[in-house]
Amino acid sequence: MSSKAITRxxxxxxxxxxxxxxxxxxxEEKIFCxxxxxxxxxxxxxxxxxxxxxxxxxxGVSQRIAARKDKFAFLDxxxxxxxxxxxxxxxxxxxTFYLPQMHCSSCLYLLENLHRLDExxxxxxxxxxxxxxxxxxxxxxxxxxxVAELLNAIGYEPYISLNDLTETRPVINKxxxxxxxxxxxxxxxxxxxxxxxxxxxxxxEAGLREIFRxxxxxxAIPVFLYSALPFYLSxxxxxxxxxxxxxxxxxxxxxxxxxxxxxxxxxxxxxGYFDSMTGIVFFMxxxxxxxxxxxxxxxxxxxxxxxFPIAVSVLKENKEIPTLLPEIKAGDTLLIHHEELIxxxxxxTRGKAFIDxxxxxxxxxxxxxxxxxxxxxGGKQTEGNIEILVVKEVAQSYLTKLWNRDDPMAGGFRxxxxxxxxxxxxxxxxxxxxxxxxxxxxxxxxxGVNDTxxxxxxxxxxxxxxxxxxxxxxxxxxxxxxxxxxxxxxxxLRNAQVIEDIANADHxxxxxxxxxxxxxxxxxxxxxxxxxxQQKQRIxxxxxxxxxxxxxxxxxxxxxxxxxxxxxxxxxxGEGIEGFAEDDWIKIGSEEYVTGxxxxxxxxxxxxxxxxxxxxxxxxSNHYRESIPELVRKLENDYxxxxxxxxxxxxKNNLQRIFGDxxxxxxxxxxxxxxxxxxxxxxxxxxxxxxxxxxNDAGALKQSNIGIAVAEQTxxxxxxxxxxxxxxxxxxxxxxxxxxxxxxxIVMASFVLSIVYNIIGLYFAVQGDLxxxxxxxxxxxxxxxxxxxxxxxxxxxxxxMKL
Amino acid sequence: MTLIILCxxxxxxxxxxxxxxxxxxxxxxxxxxxxxxxxxxxxxxxxVKTGQFEDDYSPSSRxxxxxxxxxxTKPL
Numbered sequence: 071m072s073s074k075a076i077t078r079x080x081x082x083x084x085x086x087x088x089x090x091x092x093x094x095x096x097x098e099e100k101i102f103c104x105x106x107x108x109x110x111x112x113x114x115x116x117x118x119x120x121x122x123x124x125x126x127x128x129x130g131v132s133q134r135i136a137a138r139k140d141k142f143a144f145l146d147x148x149x150x151x152x153x154x155x156x157x158x159x160x161x162x163x164x165x166t167f168y169l170p171q172m173h174c175s176s177c178l179y180l181l182e183n184l185h186r187l188d189e190x191x192x193x194x195x196x197x198x199x200x201x202x203x204x205x206x207x208x209x210x211x212x213x214x215x216x217v218a219e220l221l222n223a224i225g226y227e228p229y230i231s232l233n234d235l236t237e238t239r240p241v242i243n244k245x246x247x248x249x250x251x252x253x254x255x256x257x258x259x260x261x262x263x264x265x266x267x268x269x270x271x272x273x274x275e276a277g278l279r280e281i282f283r284x285x286x287x288x289x290a291i292p293v294f295l296y297s298a299l300p301f302y303l304s305x306x307x308x309x310x311x312x313x314x315x316x317x318x319x320x321x322x323x324x325x326x327x328x329x330x331x332x333x334x335x336x337x338x339x340x341x342g343y344f345d346s347m348t349g350i351v352f353f354m355x356x357x358x359x360x361x362x363x364x365x366x367x368x369x370x371x372x373x374x375x376x377x378f379p380i381a382v383s384v385l386k387e388n389k390e391i392p393t394l395l396p397e398i399k400a401g402d403t404l405l406i407h408h409e410e411l412i413x414x415x416x417x418x419t420r421g422k423a424f425i426d427x428x429x430x431x432x433x434x435x436x437x438x439x440x441x442x443x444x445x446x447x448g449g450k451q452t453e454g455n456i457e458i459l460v461v462k463e464v465a466q467s468y469l470t471k472l473w474n475r476d477d478p479m480a481g482g483f484r485x486x487x488x489x490x491x492x493x494x495x496x497x498x499x500x501x502x503x504x505x506x507x508x509x510x511x512x513x514x515x516x517x518g519v520n521d522t523x524x525x526x527x528x529x530x531x532x533x534x535x536x537x538x539x540x541x542x543x544x545x546x547x548x549x550x551x552x553x554x555x556x557x558x559x560x561x562x563l564r565n566a567q568v569i570e571d572i573a574n575a576d577h578x579x580x581x582x583x584x585x586x587x588x589x590x591x592x593x594x595x596x597x598x599x600x601x602x603x604q605q606k607q608r609i610x611x612x613x614x615x616x617x618x619x620x621x622x623x624x625x626x627x628x629x630x631x632x633x634x635x636x637x638x639x640x641x642x643x644g645e646g647i648e649g650f651a652e653d654d655w656i657k658i659g660s661e662e663y664v665t666g667x668x669x670x671x672x673x674x675x676x677x678x679x680x681x682x683x684x685x686x687x688x689x690x691s692n693h694y695r696e697s698i699p700e701l702v703r704k705l706e707n708d709y710x711x712x713x714x715x716x717x718x719x720x721x722k723n724n725l726q727r728i729f730g731d732x733x734x735x736x737x738x739x740x741x742x743x744x745x746x747x748x749x750x751x752x753x754x755x756x757x758x759x760x761x762x763x764x765x766n767d768a769g770a771l772k773q774s775n776i777g778i779a780v781a782e783q784t785x786x787x788x789x790x791x792x793x794x795x796x797x798x799x800x801x802x803x804x805x806x807x808x809x810x811x812x813x814x815x816i817v818m819a820s821f822v823l824s825i826v827y828n829i830i831g832l833y834f835a836v837q838g839d840l841x842x843x844x845x846x847x848x849x850x851x852x853x854x855x856x857x858x859x860x861x862x863x864x865x866x867x868x869x870x871m872k873l
Numbered sequence: 874m875t876l877i878i879l880c881x882x883x884x885x886x887x888x889x890x891x892x893x894x895x896x897x898x899x900x901x902x903x904x905x906x907x908x909x910x911x912x913x914x915x916x917x918x919x920x921v922k923t924g925q926f927e928d929d930y931s932p933s934s935r936x937x938x939x940x941x942x943x944x945x946t947k948p949l
Contacts, residue, residue: 182938247921248921251918252914255911255913258910275897
């Protein structure tokens with residue numbers, strides 16, 4: 071190791087790249103942060119897989135927190151196995167594991183070389199986008215549990231949740247892509263073969279023209295019968311609900327065009343409009359696919375099952391029995407291990423619970439529970455093992471109930487009072503359709519009186535030329551583009567309708583903890599006697615030895631100390647730590663632990679004593695995200711804002727300073743209260759946008775017109791919502807809203823343009839002589855110009871907003 | 874039915890061309906071009922079906938690994 075690396079002060083673990091200044095774990099000049107990382111390196115090295123480290127610098131995943139030894143014991147259970155594996159026979163088993171740790175090409179390399187680590191593994195194949203590995207292994211030399219343990223040992227812990235048990239994995243519907251392919255093929259060839267028709271064929275080669283026409287006809291059939299299916303189905307569905315959506319006039323236009331064209335070819339009177347028909351089908355399908363592009367790695371439909379483990383240990387006669395979660399009944403005693411989730415409401419019967427409810431409330435500081443107290447499902451035990459006596463089954467637990475949205479029997483909330491919002495495009499197309507029918511009727515009457523021969527050509531031509539396909543095109547292409555622009559900026563929408571919902575919202579409700587405040591940072595204030603630099607460093611050195619979030623925050627606040635000797639370190643779970651830092655005897659912990667007095671205070675504070683003399687305390691408070699004040703200033707003119715918080719009113723002054731006086735502040739709100747508040751606003755006629763993060767917001771997120779879940783990382787679990795935003799992008803929310811609002815204007819502008827095209831087309835159509843050439847020019851030029859206009863406009867707008 | 878009429882008119886055309894001795898190469902080209910396009914269509918559909926558009930990261934990295942993992946060969 072060169073001297074340069076040492077003086078650089080930051081020494082990084084060879085495996086995972088974490089800082090490890092004080093680490094003494096070496097192997098062949100390589101430094102590791104922990105034994106776990108070293109072990110992974112050894113495994114990889116022994117099997118000649120060191121390319122893992124050559125492909126990327128320090129690609130590993132930190133192994134500081136080692137997994138429990140029999141964590142995957144439940145995989146030996148045959149019932150559980152049968153639910154997880156995709157194929158199983160006497161010889162081999164196929165399984166797909168979700169490996170959230172996968173992040174680079176090194177991971178890919180290692181995971182596809184699993185067969186070199188375990189001889190029983192035949193093959194493994196990674197799907198990187200979905201972070202999945204398909205593994206095929208022989209049953210004899212290895213087992214499901216062993217494979218899972220191997221993955222865990224090299225740092226890719228398979229994520230197996232309750233969700234895997236109940237749901238079959240979603241099959242991606244590719245049929246629209248097939249339909250697009252077929253439509254594109256037919257459209258291209260029909261265009262080509264229409265040239266002779268338009269350019270004029272020599273009279274002596276009339277037979278040739280006939281053949282071209284027949285070929286066109288044949289090629290249009292698959293488009294008519296297969297590619298256009300989505301439009302037929304959608305319009306049929308909407309008509310069944312007595313609602314005229316945009317697909318209905320389009321389906322009508324496709325059918326009319328096909329029948330008329332077929333008639334022309336069969337009767338030998340003309341070439342028909344096959345090129346126009348296949349063209350619009352192709353473009354409209356392309357728009358639909360663009361708009362429906364989904365984020366496969368995200369899930370907007372999560373319920374608690376994807377967050378809960380598949381099995382837990384039930385204690386029966388002093389034996390741990392891995393049991394499937396749905397089979398847990400009230401009265402069972404569960405053993406919750408360190409870092410495990412509490413799956414059901416229960417009473418603590420043994421051990422000291424130190425529960426991290428950050429997923430539920432957004433509050434990152436763990437809560438201490440004593441024996442006899444009730445612990446709610448959804449929290450994570452952070453210090454040691456505990457036992458709980460189940461009072462309520464998993465699905466009936468207090469918080470999971472909030473999440474069971476489609477199951478009213480379980481008391482879940484549903485968006486019942488609220489009809490699904492309908493895009494303005496459908497309403498617009500409805501007027502459009504009425505107008506077209508009126509024009510068609512007028513034309514029919516006129517020609518019926520004057521020249522009955524021209525009646526059908528004129529009427530059908532009107533339907534052909536004046537279908538609202540331009541409107542649909544502009545809508546789908548703009549939506550698709552805006553979705554992808556927002557996705558690039560880490561705001562992921564469930565579908566295109568959400569764009570309009572965002573644009574229509576007029577009241578924004580924020581959750582406080584975890585949304586306005588950061589879960590990863592805390593503001594720390596010191597109160598008490600002055601501390602010297604050296605003392606601060608010693609406090610930090612002692613705090614470094616603990617994994618408690620407050621200790622970690624303290625180390626961060628005081629600065630990472632240089633290597634400093636800590637001896638006689640002792641940690642009392644839930645109370646504090648003590649030990650010698652160099653030669654100072656330091657105690658850090660709760661008021662009771664350090665001073666001996668009973669604590670009365672509500673705010674989070676850590677007391678310090680040096681040489682048994684109480685020095686003072688560090689007060690922790692929520693850290694507001696830096697971007698929030700600016701965001702509020704941008705939003706407050708156009709929106710009514712509210713903040714609802716499950717906490718007490720201690721932060722009231724702080725919030726008022728940020729949000730000003732106009733805001734509604736509500737404290738001590740239980741999850742139901744949050745939901746009721748949203749309902750209250752909706753009854754007042756408000757369109758509510760709710761921005762929250764935790765499980766306690768789940769009901770409110772669902773009830774609101776648009777629920778946006780905030781996630782520190784998009785891989786994290788978020789409650790069901792309409793959109794997911796990455797926390798650091800919250801500041802750009804006002805821009806996102808403006809972009810969504812612009813969406814409607816862009817669509818309207820291109821709609822006006824398409825009406826111009828339509829009027830030109832109608833001018834020919836009502837006269838009964840719509841030449842196929844005119845249709846053939848109008849159709850693609852209008853489609854293409856509209857696509858370009860909408861795409862260009864939305865992209866330009868996004869660029870001007872620096873998105 | 875369409876197919877029969879199509880075939881008949883093609884037959885009629887060929888017969889006509891043959892008799893008049895102006896066998897046009899256009900027809901052959903026509904079928905050739907459509908067949909080529911159909912092959913591409915089939916390739917596209919096959920690609921979609923086998924999931925080649927689903928994961929755009931792994932194949933591009935996989936090709937850079939020196940010793941090909943055994944997993945690239947299809948299992949039994």
